[in-house]
Amino acid sequence: MTKAIVVEEIGGPDKLVWKDHELARPGPNQLLVRQRAAGLNFIDVYFRKGVYKAPRLPFVPGKEGAGTVVAVGEGVTGFKVGDRVAYAGGEGTYAHEALVPAAQALHLPDAIDEETAAAIMLKGMTAEYLLRRTFKVGPDTVLLFHAAAGGVGVIATQWAKHLGATVIGTAGSPEKCAEALAHGCDHVINYRTDDFVEAVKDLTRGRKCDVVYDSVGRDTFPGSLDCLKRQGLFVSFGQSSGTIENFDLALLNQKGSLFATRPSLYGYTATREELEASARSLFKVVGSGAVKIEIKQSYPVEEARRAHEDLESRRTSGLSVITIQP
Template sequence: MSDMAKTVIIEEHGGPETLKLVEREVGEPGPGEVRIRHAACGLNFIDCYQRSGLYPMTLPHALGMEAAGTIEAVGEGVVHLAPGDRAAYSSAPPGAYCEARVMPAAQVCKLPDAISFEEGAAMMLKGLTVQYLFHRTTPLKAGDTVLFHAAAGGVGLIACQWAKSEGIRLIGTAGSDAKCALALEHGADACINYATEDWAAKVRELTDGKGVDVVMDSVGKDTFMGSLDSLKPLGMMISFGNASGPVDNFNLGILGQKGSLKLTRPTLFTHIADHSACQEMAGMLFGKVVAGDVKIRIDQRFPLEDVAEAHRTLEARRTTGQTILTLG
């Protein structure tokens, strides 16, 4: 079977106006590949970084890092999936903004029947990110305290619930009282409106001057130094995104001055590069969702044809929870 599929591509780096919807031939899966027909696609900040050129790509290139749908065909050597299986993924290379595609099979995961395609498309990149933040980056245990920026966003709302399910105290930040209320509803112990409060000082107040064990910061430039100031001695700073821009010209000696702090800059795609690790991580995420410990909140839906407006909305920080692109 070989046909055409609507696909979003960029031919140059730039703003949302560079996104183009074209027809592309799908083709057949080769060894180690699958052909998947999408029901929904996820939207993430990494898509904006790739579009803008912050994370440069060889052009032209399709965009999108996660989706869910039905396996139509499998190539030689693929044994964990079969035609007809429901599946979801977050995976390189980019190309998920489409009706159907052929792609490497290793990071495509069989989706439990109890999880809808929309939930699957919305949860993979963000949910697997939370999994590695809490289980693969630094040891965390019940009773530890975490500061989590953008706590009402897609990753944040999953993190609030994940922390609560494991007895970890999560202090969030968000840009409005309404977003703070949303984070609290999803399990945050406290949430600070950074638009009206000195959030770093408030973190110190909430921890009796001690600071937190771990900061999880996807904002980047605007929060970086305040995040370091929020840590207790020997604390861990996890910088996993650049929503406000990249951190430049950082003096490593500051970590010593502020209490022998630790700093890491992980990426999801390093953690899921190994097939077995990816499937194990997804199994834990699926288990949290099926058990009801984590509920996937989809607050924004855009037709695939409106992908440019979806990017504008995300970059303007006008979203809460998850955002998906719908098909059909």
């Protein structure tokens, strides 16, 4: 028996309940991990609300975390009791203990602590594939990154600047604009007070952007398309404001023979080799100091409800983490 946040029915943050939770011993190719921290991500909200369908009810939310291996299942190689590990893409990390597929676990470098790892695994590897594989960002790239002061944003904009790009961000308040400027953006547009499409045209002298990264969804569509130069790429990797509806593909033709993609981390880390390569790149850029990690919000796991309320109300900025005490 362990303690966990349990969702017994789909709904609001009030459906996050801290209670006793029965957890099996690790099965074949599984690790039992005593959690030290879990990441806080919008994907957790999507599962809680039913935007994404959970594999079962009840379920324990949380898709990334970090801690120490306390037991290993049959067939596990490469991990032993006492190893510090981090993981993204599993389930059930809002808990004292979690069962983690060994195939999704990664050894933590000595220089990275568990709270930092829990805050960056999903967001940081998302930034990696967005910037290095979905679109290969380099010194000639001009890009727009929505929600630049958000969890993925503060990693991705620093990383993009490290790669030499011209980085334009959007944010929703003067404070968040300042946060984005401090984390790699050359320019930041307050989308609540300014027309971000016109601002992008002005900042680029009409040339517009090679790529737009959009995790906002409904509120920024189709404006994001109007920020792209001819044959530019629209990357929709989330929908914090709601899903994009009635996306007519003819728009891509009308607005300049554009390209569009809806990627996910799991599509870019489907093999062990891809996962390890992505994590190595993340750990390297963080370890070098090129991407600086600052945890802005920290919530005890028992207060996951408040964490979700703050996240959905856009009261958070930067990186957030859920801490778990034994």
